[in-house]
Amino acid sequence: MKVATTRFGLVEVDDLSIIKMLRGPIGFEEHVNYCLIQHRPEARFRWMQSLDDPALAFVVADPSEFLLDYDVDLSEADAQALRLQKAEDAQVLTIISVSDGGKEITANLAAPIVINSKELIAMQVVLQDNRYSVSHPIVVRKARGNAQPEQDRAAQVRAA
């Protein structure tokens, strides 16, 4: 399907890659359909683009790219709602934000997006672990060997 977005124009999204949230991110509960779009030039980040609102998109990233000791301890209820059988089927993304007028990049560790990558259903879960903040500063250094193949860099926006 073709999806209109304010940032990327008309994007072709494979129906099989549409992520359906059981309820949208907190504050955006009615926005439930998303696709992932590669962020350029920093490929470790992606856009989570709403298919319901062309202007709504979040920058997201896999927290394991930046943090060594971040554990998502999913409640039984959340695991059940997401129909997760195995931990390997869970893909964790954190919403990225900024503080201090863009000087500091932060990740919301308290409420990650957990995706059942087999069924492509997802939810923003609220962790009970009070070590995790909604705006945890992260350091984005250029990853070693992160150079993207030219072909990839030139590629148009594509759904992950």
Next chain:
Amino acid sequence: MLVLARKVGQSIVISDNIEVLVIEVRGDQVRLGIDAPKSIPVHRKELLEQIKAENMKAAAEADTVSNAVAENAQQ
């Protein structure tokens, strides 16, 4: 809003499967014990408000976030 007075050790029951027990009152702080099925999420309200505010900010400033990520990655 329904307002009920409870003493330490007393509880209220919501529906037939949620119980909220007053464990301790110390100054302006109340400790509550909540017994609810695992399928019922229980969270501190201020955490949900923080998450909502952070989501709103992340969405409203998504372009700033994107630029900051790109700039930092170049360093």
